Amino acid sequence: MRMRGWLARRRANELKRQNIERESFLKEEEEARAEEESAKRRYEIERRMHPRTAADFEILYNELEAWRLQETNKIKNSELDAETQHEALRQLLSKETKLLQTIDRLKSAANSENKALRIAKTLKDMSAPKKWDLSNGRMVQVHTPFTTRSKELAQLYNGLNLPNLTVDERLDVLLHVKWTVKEFDCNLTREIVELIDREADLLNRGRSPTIMDGLRRRISSLFLAFIETPEFNPEAGRFQIVPLDFDGYQQVPMDGQIPRSFGAAS
Numbered sequence: 459m460r461m462r463g464w465l466a467r468r469r470a471n472e473l474k475r476q477n478i479e480r481e482s483f484l485k486e487e488e489e490a491r492a493e494e495e496s497a498k499r500r501y502e503i504e505r506r507m508h509p510r511t512a513a514d515f516e517i518l519y520n521e522l523e524a525w526r527l528q529e530t531n532k533i534k535n536s537e538l539d540a541e542t543q544h545e546a547l548r549q550l551l552s553k554e555t556k557l558l559q560t561i562d563r564l565k566s567a568a569n570s571e572n573k574a575l576r577i578a579k580t581l582k583d584m585s586a587p588k589k590w591d592l593s594n595g596r597m598v599q600v601h602t603p604f605t606t607r608s609k610e611l612a613q614l615y616n617g618l619n620l621p622n623l624t625v626d627e628r629l630d631v632l633l634h635v636k637w638t639v640k641e642f643d644c645n646l647t648r649e650i651v652e653l654i655d656r657e658a659d660l661l662n663r664g665r666s667p668t669i670m671d672g673l674r675r676r677i678s679s680l681f682l683a684f685i686e687t688p689e690f691n692p693e694a695g696r697f698q699i700v701p702l703d704f705d706g707y708q709q710v711p712m713d714g715q716i717p718r719s720f721g722a723a724s
Contacts, residue, residue: 510568518561526554577682581616584685584693585609608693611685614638618678625661632658635677639684646687650680 505514506521533546585608587599601609617631632654639647657673667674688695 508568509564510572515561515565515568518564522554522557522561526550580697581608581612581685584691584697585612604691604693608685608691611638611691615678615681615685618674618681629658629661632677635681639681639690642690646680646684650677650684653677653680 505511506518509515509518529550530547533543533550536543538546585605587601587605589597589599591597614631614635618635620631623631636651636654639650653673653676657670657677660670660673685691686694686698688698
């Protein structure tokens, strides 16, 4: 009799445990589904608030067009007189234009951000050490003179684009860039040196950094072209898709040898 009661209690406890586990499992499943749905909503909101890809902007344009058609149908199917409908359609067009301008601004910002990310990745890849497989099966990472050169150039480029530098810090970066490009004499490097001297003069005069924004962007862009040129940065050759035409540049090596001709980078 006692054995029968013990078995019944054990069976009841087992069923209770199974029910608890089942309820816990179902609760976890429900929470996981809710979190997944919440993550999807956050993702959809984020891609509309901060679009970055072509697909993101396609969604914005499609939703704007759907909204325009819906509002147009509302106006045309309303009981408003013709003059009032015309004014409502005019206001709708004005709203649509403003929204399109907003999307265009978002697209411009996304293009700038994506470009900066692509540049950063390329510079990082250029500066990465080489991976060599040893005979014992191990792998080592080794910096070559080319990757070291790329790393130094990348650091200078990043320094050029650092915000909120003091005047002395900015002048120090400009001086190092100037020394680097003056190892070669060509149209590109001469223009970089000229622009650096111009900015240094403005800095020494105490001019506001705001008026130098365009100048600084130009220096940064030209120095990036310098980095991407295999003649100045051999490691860049691995990342060059279309060979550059260098017939227009005249390079004068520092060792005084006879210069060779190569073309200007755009």
